[in-house]
Amino acid sequence: MSRSTRVVWIVMSLALLMLAATFHAAAVKITVGVGGWAVDDLKRALVELQFTEKTGIEVEVVTRPGSPPEFLSQMTSAFIAGTTPYDVVDIEDDVAISFSRAGWLEPLNDLFDDEFWADWPADMRAMVDVWHTHNGEIFRIPHNFEAQYFFYRKDLFDAAGLTAPRTWDEMVTAGKRLTTEDRWGLTDGLAKGAYLAVYMGYMTQQAGGNVYDFDDSLRTSLQFIHDMMHEHRIMPVAALNKDYDAINVDYMNDRVAMMRQWPFFYDVSRSDPDWFAEDKVAIALPPAGPASGETYAAAWGWVIPVTSDKKEAAKTFVQFINSIENAPKLAEMSVWYLNTRYSVMSAMQGRGLAGHLQQYSQAGVIGTRPFHPNFLEANAVVEDLASAYLTNQITLDQVIERGRARMQTLQ
Amino acid sequence: MATIKVSKETRRWVLFVALVAPALFLRFITAVHPVYKTITLSFQEVNLLTRVTRTVGWRNFVELIHDPSIWEVMRFTVVLVAASVVLQLVLGMGVATLLNASFRGRHLIRSINLIPWAIPTIVAGLAFRWMLDDQYGMITDIISRLVGHRPEILIHPGSAQLAVILVNVWKNTPFMAVVLLAGLQSVPHDLYEAAKIDGSTSWQSFRYITVPVSTPLIITLSLFFLIWQLANFDLILGLTHGGPGIATTVLSYRLFQEGMLWYKWGYASALGVGLMLVVAVVGLLGLYLFRRYDVRF
Numbered sequence: 001m002s003r004s005t006r007v008v009w010i011v012m013s014l015a016l017l018m019l020a021a022t023f024h025a026a027a028v029k030i031t032v033g034v035g036g037w038a039v040d041d042l043k044r045a046l047v048e049l050q051f052t053e054k055t056g057i058e059v060e061v062v063t064r065p066g067s068p069p070e071f072l073s074q075m076t077s078a079f080i081a082g083t084t085p086y087d088v089v090d091i092e093d094d095v096a097i098s099f100s101r102a103g104w105l106e107p108l109n110d111l112f113d114d115e116f117w118a119d120w121p122a123d124m125r126a127m128v129d130v131w132h133t134h135n136g137e138i139f140r141i142p143h144n145f146e147a148q149y150f151f152y153r154k155d156l157f158d159a160a161g162l163t164a165p166r167t168w169d170e171m172v173t174a175g176k177r178l179t180t181e182d183r184w185g186l187t188d189g190l191a192k193g194a195y196l197a198v199y200m201g202y203m204t205q206q207a208g209g210n211v212y213d214f215d216d217s218l219r220t221s222l223q224f225i226h227d228m229m230h231e232h233r234i235m236p237v238a239a240l241n242k243d244y245d246a247i248n249v250d251y252m253n254d255r256v257a258m259m260r261q262w263p264f265f266y267d268v269s270r271s272d273p274d275w276f277a278e279d280k281v282a283i284a285l286p287p288a289g290p291a292s293g294e295t296y297a298a299a300w301g302w303v304i305p306v307t308s309d310k311k312e313a314a315k316t317f318v319q320f321i322n323s324i325e326n327a328p329k330l331a332e333m334s335v336w337y338l339n340t341r342y343s344v345m346s347a348m349q350g351r352g353l354a355g356h357l358q359q360y361s362q363a364g365v366i367g368t369r370p371f372h373p374n375f376l377e378a379n380a381v382v383e384d385l386a387s388a389y390l391t392n393q394i395t396l397d398q399v400i401e402r403g404r405a406r407m408q409t410l411q
Numbered sequence: 412m413a414t415i416k417v418s419k420e421t422r423r424w425v426l427f428v429a430l431v432a433p434a435l436f437l438r439f440i441t442a443v444h445p446v447y448k449t450i451t452l453s454f455q456e457v458n459l460l461t462r463v464t465r466t467v468g469w470r471n472f473v474e475l476i477h478d479p480s481i482w483e484v485m486r487f488t489v490v491l492v493a494a495s496v497v498l499q500l501v502l503g504m505g506v507a508t509l510l511n512a513s514f515r516g517r518h519l520i521r522s523i524n525l526i527p528w529a530i531p532t533i534v535a536g537l538a539f540r541w542m543l544d545d546q547y548g549m550i551t552d553i554i555s556r557l558v559g560h561r562p563e564i565l566i567h568p569g570s571a572q573l574a575v576i577l578v579n580v581w582k583n584t585p586f587m588a589v590v591l592l593a594g595l596q597s598v599p600h601d602l603y604e605a606a607k608i609d610g611s612t613s614w615q616s617f618r619y620i621t622v623p624v625s626t627p628l629i630i631t632l633s634l635f636f637l638i639w640q641l642a643n644f645d646l647i648l649g650l651t652h653g654g655p656g657i658a659t660t661v662l663s664y665r666l667f668q669e670g671m672l673w674y675k676w677g678y679a680s681a682l683g684v685g686l687m688l689v690v691a692v693v694g695l696l697g698l699y700l701f702r703r704y705d706v707r708f
Contacts, residue, residue: 069672076459076674098674102459192652238545240655241565246544255546377673384480388656393568402479409474 028057028313033064033086035300041334048333049326057313062086068095068194068376075305079104084305087314091140092300093131094194097375099303100134106304106311107137111319119324119341123366127299130368141322142301143330145339147357147366148202149295151251151265152258153178154282164284168206168224171258171287175234178257185234187256189244192387196240197379199225200386201296201370202260208291211382212372214403219396220290226390240390260286260295263335266353283356285365294367295360299339340366374410381406446687452680459674471681480657481665485689488661491576492640492693496633498580503587504625508617510588511595521589528585536649539578540565568658571651575659579646587632594628595621634697638690662686 034042043061052058064086065071072095078084079102091099099105120128124145132140152164156178165171175185189195200218201211203225209217228235239247248268250256252275269281286295302321304314320326328347330337335353338344340361348354360366372378385399385406394402456467475481510521527535542550545563555561564570598621606616622629644664647653653660666686670679 072674073671080459192654236545236563237566238563241540241544241563241651250546374673377675380668380672383654384657387654388658391566391568391655391658393656393658 028310029060030057030087030308030310030313030317031060031062031085032317033062033089035066035090036063038090038334038336039063041336045330045333045337049320049329051317051320055313055316055320057316059317064089068092071095072098075099075104079305079307082307084307086305087308087310088302088304088317090143090300091303093298093369094375094379096131096140096301096303097373100139101373104306105139106306106308106314107139108141108304108315108318109136109138111315112141112322116322116324119327119343121340121342121361123297123361123364123368124340126368127297130371131299132301140301140303141318142299142339143322143327143337144300144335145297145357145366146263146299147295147297147360148198148260148262148286149266149283149356149360150258150286151261151269152282152284153256154279155277156257157282158279164282165258165287166285166293167288168290172228172232172234175228175258176232179234182255184236184250184256186228186258187236187239187242187247187250188260189242189247190239190387190390191241191243191246192383193243194379194383195243196383196386199260200382202286203289205294205296205367205370206286206289206292208289210370212370212378212407214400214407217291218403219400222386222389222396222399224289229390230392237391240387262298263338263353263357266356267335283359285360285363292365292367294365296367296369298369300336372410377410378407381410449680449683449687452676453684455677455680457676457680459676467677471678472684474678475681475685480660483657484660484662484665487572487659488641488663488689489693490572491579491661492637494576495579495583495640496636498576499584499587499636500629500633502580502584503591504629506584506588507591507595508621510592521592524585524588526585527582528589530582532582532643532645533649535578535582536646539574540650543574565651566655568655571655571659575647575650578650579640582646583636583640587636590632591625591628594625598624630698634694637693637697641686641690641693662689 032042039061046052046059046061062085065074071091074085075089075095096105117125124142127145128138128142132138132142150164154164157164157174160174160177162174162177165174171186177185179185188199190199197211200221203221204211204218207217207220207224209215211218211221225235229237229239242250244261244265247256247259247261248265251259251261251265252269252272266281270276286293302318304311304318308314321330324341324343327337327339327341328343331339331344331348331354338348338354338357340357345354345358345361348358350358381403385394385403388394389396389399453471454466454468455464456470457464506524510517510524530538539550542548543564545551545561545566548564551561551564562570564574602620602624603616606620611619642663644661644667647659647661647664648667651659653664662682663686666679666682669675669682
């Protein structure tokens with residue numbers, strides 16, 4: 001073999017080796033599960049942030065089941081079988097509680113340093129401590145911070161010479177003024193199936209307690225809601241059969257003057273340009289109850305199943321997507337990644353919904369979501385009893401008595 | 412070389428076992444084992460999420476009996492199933508009789524009749540939830556035009572229970588009617604002709620010919636529907652989520668909650684055993700009553 005032939009062979013071998021190495025590096029591919037509504041945004045974000053180019057990790061973004069029961073069934077079967085359909089998955093509060101208590105989520109404490117956590121304001125850190133940590137281990141990194149907002153028809157309030165209510169009493173007064181034959185002063189999505197429990201948690205927090213304690217604060221909030229429905233008649237009893245889509249339709253058909261709603265209504269209301277006007281979808285701080293004017297935020301966040309066989313790549317993804325550098329860019333791309341982290345708020349500069357989130361955060365009204373380790377079942381107890389009371393099937397005393405008894409069995 | 416003599420009887424037994432064993436095995440793993448497992452689990456505390464598994468004796472059953480809500484749930488379960496089956500039988504027989512008549516386009520009408528049954532139950536539940544909405548519902552709108560009052564049907568316990576029963580009847584009557592129609596078509600026509608010659612009216616022919624001849628089918632259908640509807644919960648899930656309060660919660664829905672939402676398999680199994688007993692009692696009672704009814708003819 002001549003010398004030139006040997007050189008050609010060596011060069012070709014080296015080229016092949018480099019090619020193989022490149023393929024090997026790019027061959028790490030993780031599957032990331034998100035809700036159907038977030039798939040396109042995440043795919044676009046990963047391309048724009050050049051995730052694969054920067055990390056050498058390919059990502060397949062897939063849709064996870066949207067409803068918690070369906071998702072719980074899917075993941076429980078997978079965990080028991082020692083597998084997982086996702087290496088990283090975006091999960092909500094109620095699912096996170098179940099999975100973390102079962103020990104099915106990878107601890108993420110080591111992924112982030114003090115500099116990272118310094119970017120988090122007190123309200124988000126409080127949420128992380130309660131909802132994202134178990135036995136001292138952080139198992140989920142939230143990418144959003146969804147406060148419940150108080151939406152009201154400023155146009156109607158102005159016409160009636162009213163200002164946004166600051167207390168429960170003012171809300172009743174405004175409700176009475178604005179309730180007509182075709183319009184309710186106030187509504188909410190109170191159907192069973194996690195809607196009613198959310199509202200009860202929100203109102204009971206404003207009354208000074210945790211809804212799952214079945215104490216006087218729940219008594220106060222239930223009595224108040226009952227009065228709004230049956231005595232003041234400013235809130236429809238039919239709200240007990242409405243979900244969020246239904247109350248959005250009510251609001252946008254001019255049948256409601258005020259409602260509490262999650263942030264997604266901000267975009268929904270703007271989807272009908274013929275109806276939309278800024279003063280039809282004004283946002284005020286929550287009317288304060290006897291104890292506080294707090295709302296609370298829920299969150300979705302990234303977790304890594306312990307059964308993933310690509311944990312290191314999955315951790316790289318979680319680090320990348322939540323980094324101080326990338327989190328603001330994601331928030332600018334989609335409100336799904338909006339939160340109160342300093343870097344995010346700074347980048348958003350009060351634009352759109354971020355302005356309202358900042359207002360709520362700075363006013364200190366975003367409390368921590370009421371917690372119960374047996375969250376799903378505890379919610380069902382609250383909903384069974386609250387629904388029965390609000391439809392006059394049982395008394396307030398029976399609610400408290402039966403609630404305490406049932407909660408005791410959940411300990 | 413010695414040969415083993417196998418008698419003809421033995422060969423027949425071997426063949427019998429070879430033919431029957433697969434079916435027996437299939438039944439064992441699909442019916443006997445699940446029932447056995449459910450009974451076993453009902454004496455345990457099993458929670459996948461908390462990873463707790465331990466034998467607790469009769470505790471699940473004791474909790475079940477002392478749960479005040481369970482008797483309310485049981486009461487509506489019985490009311491729903493009994494009222495539904497009776498109404499479905501009566502209306503199904505009426506529809507079947509109409510569909511059995513000779514008229515133009517009856518094949519088309521028979522197909523149209525099946526539409527409610529062909530709609531998935533969960534979809535029907537969600538659709539009726541909207542149709543019964545107090546503000547936008549088509550049904551509430553019709554009622555308000557008729558009586559001048561817009562009812563909040565799914566909000567009040569009594570009307571919500573009635574709505575669940577009626578939607579269930581609407582959904583399942585077509586299937587009942589089609590099966591009864593098949594039964595009616597098998598009634599020998601000369602029986603009706605003989606009755607007509609004897610001066611029998613249409614009602615008398617129906618009463619003394621159609622019903623007695625169809626009784627075995629009615630028994631089978633009733634038992635089938637009783638058992639099937641005791642285990643059904645998808646309509647409740649779509650229409651009311653068991654509310655208001657627990658006014659429209661049925662045993663199978665509670666079982667779904669305990670087992671599939673909260674992963675309390677032990678308690679859910681105890682409920683399952685309870686449901687199985689209810690099915691057995693109702694089934695036996697139904698069979699007994701229908702047999703007595705059958706004897707009278």
